[in-house]
Amino acid sequence: MSKNNFVANKGAAMLQCKCPRCQSGNLFVTKATDLSSFMKMHETCPICNLRFEIEPGFFWGAMYVSYALTTGLMLVTLGILWLGFHDPEFWIYVVSIIGVVFITLPWVFRYSRMFMLYLFSPLRFDKNYTKTN
Ligand SMILES: [Zn+2]
Numbered sequence: 001m002s003k004n005n006f007v008a009n010k011g012a013a014m015l016q017c018k019c020p021r022c023q024s025g026n027l028f029v030t031k032a033t034d035l036s037s038f039m040k041m042h043e044t045c046p047i048c049n050l051r052f053e054i055e056p057g058f059f060w061g062a063m064y065v066s067y068a069l070t071t072g073l074m075l076v077t078l079g080i081l082w083l084g085f086h087d088p089e090f091w092i093y094v095v096s097i098i099g100v101v102f103i104t105l106p107w108v109f110r111y112s113r114m115f116m117l118y119l120f121s122p123l124r125f126d127k128n129y130t131k132t133n
Contacts, residue, residue: 021045024045039109054122
């Protein structure tokens with residue numbers, strides 16, 4: 001994920017955290033698994049120079065997206081425990097849900113921002129900005 005390569009498909013570009021305009025440049029400086037710096041974003045796209053924070057406080061909205069994602073993850077975990085493990089003891093629910101929320105934190109953080117950029121901003125893919133090598 002450290003290379004800046006064009007991703008033709010919008011879904012794949014989101015999944016790989018690429019710039020919404022050129023779908024070539026990376027949004028984030030490091031990998032999601034770099035726990036000390038998974039939040040670090042490029043201020044502008046390394047390929048097309050787009051400023052990612054399109055207006056001051058734009059990414060505050062990502063908080064609501066992350067609420068939704070986290071709630072979804074909690075419900076899925078609950079469902080898996082309920083159905084797959086035959087309704088275990090209460091503490092197992094608590095520990096599992098806290099564990100899942102902690103482990104997925106870097107991805108929830110990143111994909112909330114991706115959803116904000118791709119779905120709730122006027123930015124659209126423009127092939128004039130791509131770098132295809
Ligand atoms: Zn770009």
